[in-house]
Amino acid sequence: MNEIKEKEVIPILQKLIQFKTVNPPGKTINAINYVKKILSEKGIQCEIQKYSEDRANLFAEYGSGKESIVLCGHIDVVPPGDEEKWTFNPFEGIEHNGRIYGRGATDMKGSIASYIAILLKLKEKNIKLTKKIKLLITSDEEVGMGGAKAALNTDIMDSTHFLIIGEPTELKLSIAQKGVYWAKIKVYGKSAHGSTPELGVNAIEKAAELIAKIKKTIPSTKHPLLNNSTLNIGKISGGTSFNVVPEYCEFTLDYRVVPSVDYNEIRMKINRVLDQFNSKEDARAEFEEVHVIPPIESNSEIAFLDKLKEKLKEKGILEVIGVTYGTDGAVLVPPNNTDFVIFGPGRLDKLHVTDEYTLKDEVVTYSNLLFKTIVELFKEK
DSSP: OOOOOGGGTHHHHHHHHHSOOBTTTTOOHHHHHHHHHHHHTTTOEEEEEEOSSSOEEEEEEESOSSOEEEEEEEOOBOOOOOGGGOSSOTTTOOEETTEEESTTIIIIIHHHHHHHHHHHHHHHTTOOBSSEEEEEEESOTTTTTHHHHHHTTTTTTTTEEEEEEOOOOTTOEEEEEOEEEEEEEEEEOBOEETTOGGGSBOHHHHHHHHHHHHHHHSOOOEETTTEEOEEEEEEEEEOSOTTEEOSEEEEEEEEEEOTTOOHHHHHHHHHHHHHHHHHHSSSEEEEEEEEEEOOEEOOSOOHHHHHHHHHHHHTTOOOEEEESSOOTHHHHSTTTTOOEEEOOSSOGGGTTOTTOEEEHHHHHHHHHHHHHHHHHHHBOO
16 A cells, blocks of 8 residues: 655645744744645645734645545644753754654644645545545634634534544544633622721732632543542732732632533632622622533544554554543534544643654554555545
8 A cells, every 4th residue: 555655744734844834823824835836736626724924823724535544733833941951943844864843843833744644645546535635724712713713613623523633642542632721710809908907808819719619610620531620729929018908809720620520500609709708708709611622532433443543453552542631523523513633743841842853754644544544444445
């Protein structure tokens, strides 16, 4: 069977790294235009969805059939931080000792390069398929998932049989993802001189009481792949000076949610705590939702997954996992409850760090795992 060679995927990855798709500001249009150019030149149908001045998604497809397999990846990357601390320029895609260095090498331009190479190889060999293979490259995944939300305004997911999200998993298959529930609690007290605290109401102390009550109320729910749901108090701020009783304090909740948790139940529990607090205390508290991403979980009995498991078993990779970070799947999966896998090259400890890199051989391996699975399952007989 044909294989995707290193020279057919790694140069694409290096070129993608050279586009500064840092978010913020999130300018991705130049990188998107580059992908369209190399695919269109080989006769692969492409379309750009420009949803703001500098941001766009790209859709491409190969093959025929009513159902489709969607290969999904985001082109935006997080800022590099202090570039002086990098061993190599974060926007050159330098190869060194079998590694490709650069911002986005792991998260997740390696997967995107693989997807492009797969489409090009299918086209080059004129392989007839019974399903469409669609490519969806999004923008804004790192900040609000605006690209995935814009993609839902198209028909990209309407006939999707299976969604592959190429976030880094070290080539392990993930069929579950935690949700994210961020909220801000604002506590209002009464100011007074620090020498007479009995004349005031200390908003910071009241916030501490609320934190304890909320942590007791919100459940820690178990999941076989995702371990427990977790609650983190990520930030607390209040007060103005040593000698002033603080009249205001706010704190944030970061609740990482497993699929069995009902968000409406969480809202109800938090509101109940606040209602009880407001009815009994001489302080007042308000609750504001900031960011909500649903948890997702896929059916594990899918032919595409079974075939991938076979191929990964040959390489000694047996583990099926869940991921705690967010992906575009949280937006793309729920409307049709689409089956999915989060599966890509790259180590989790290389996400968003100085000297981010991906292993060259792993990107090539990933490209061929997907390519061969697609051909073996969907090539016309």
